[in-house]
Amino acid sequence: MIAHTIFFYFFSIIAIFSSLMVITSRNTVNSVFFLILDFISVGCLFIMVGAEFLGMIILIVYVGAVAVLFLFVVMMLNVAEQKQSWFIGKKSTHIPAGLIVSVLIFLELLVVVGGWKQKDDLMSSTTLVISNISNTHQLGLVMYTDYILYFQLAGIILLLSMIGAILLTFRKRIGVKKQSYIKQISRDPLSSVELKEVKSNDGVKIDD
């Protein structure tokens, strides 16, 4: 049990420290690295309370895919310059909008934390011990029966946001030469190669 406690505090201290570093560090790329560290330690905490499937999924989805895209965006954009124009320029509409959003999130957090009751025994309440079936099985049993509607709804929301993102960035470019594999493969030598008799000192005209 001592080892368990030691590891719990180890991971939670790292999680809190790195989430603080996310918002305080000056270099945006460093903040993303700290965000990744935060995800990893939260994943480890999930594994510690017995939710091994959730922990692994956090590692795969958040760390393996989402954070990589974050990192991409932060590395590609020159965020330091953006900041200047966002907060110092005259027509800055970002600050009020940002304030509204952050106040809303803060209020929501207050509501959530206010209605929170702490359990005395963490292990007994978090690890669902119904029988000897594994955590993943239990999750699958409820997710595809009792919560199938929410599950499908979440999927549809994700699909919609994906379509939206594609629609926003999609533009048809004209004049771009594209390689068509079908055309290349289905070319036949009779129609594309022609044998011409070339007269000496006369040359031949090739239409192009």
Add this chain to the structure above:
Amino acid sequence: MLEYFQILGQEVYKILFLLVPILVSVAMIVWLDRRVWGLVQKRKGPNVVGPFGLFQTIADALKYIFKEIIIPASANKTVFILAPIVTMTLALVAWAVIPMSEEIVLSDINVGILYLFAVSSLGVYGIIMGGWASNSKYPFLGAIRSAAQMVSYEVSIGIIIINVLLCVGSLNLKDIVLAQKELWYVIPLFPMFVIFFISALAETNRPPFDLPEAEAELVAGYQTEYSGMMYAMFWLGEYANILLMCAMGSILFLGGWLPILDIYPINLIPAPIWMILKILFLFILFALIKAIVPRYRYDQLMRLGWKIFLPFSLIYLVLTASFLFYFEKLPSGNL
């Protein structure tokens, strides 16, 4: 508390017994790779240091250790040094769940295959960190290419894994192997095996998908600014990852430690040897492909991943699921 330390001591002992053979076999595998490459091209390959040139890698490693580590002046020092360490560590950490036989496995966790998948998807960070921290054009371009490539091919690897899991009904690696006692999954899921193999090539940045280090375009990609031992760590991590992918392939499709035929003279060969033979078989395929196939163009690579492999493996997933459902072969797992 004392008991706890005793357990810790035992675990460290076990971990050492896992890591040392892996590091040695990585060194040997580098030699094998170069040797196969050479033989395909009618050269001899490394054959001078030691018997058959076996110690060539060790000589190379010694050379790297004694070389100076150069850190570019404009590099982000911490991240620059961290990058090869991350690559190497992640490549080695994944081996903790690989079962060599029914008994020989460091940690037999319930979600073994997810753990493997998670660790291999983390591998991209070493490369991005290295490319970004070098603060130079070619490494950065190489890192971005590599990250995009790895993220795209992970998707199809994930769906291939789901295909196998549908037939097994468990995320445990041991269960996956034991489920193949009657029939290795390479036979019913052969198209998935081919796609897995090609995706594994892309995932480990091997030729023909070695665009991150396409030397004609990007010098050495994300490794350009690295020297000495730091370069060697990238290099070892890469080969450890390749071995890991081979181990994953042999567990998912080739029946892990199970013998080819469960009849008298063949099943006398101990289980770990079978596992090693299967890993070696896949690795030799990797090495042969490196020698005989030219490099892909970048847009072709992306097209292959997203427009061909992903839809195909999704369709195959639906087919597998319907087949299992129709013939009532869906595994019930531990229920």
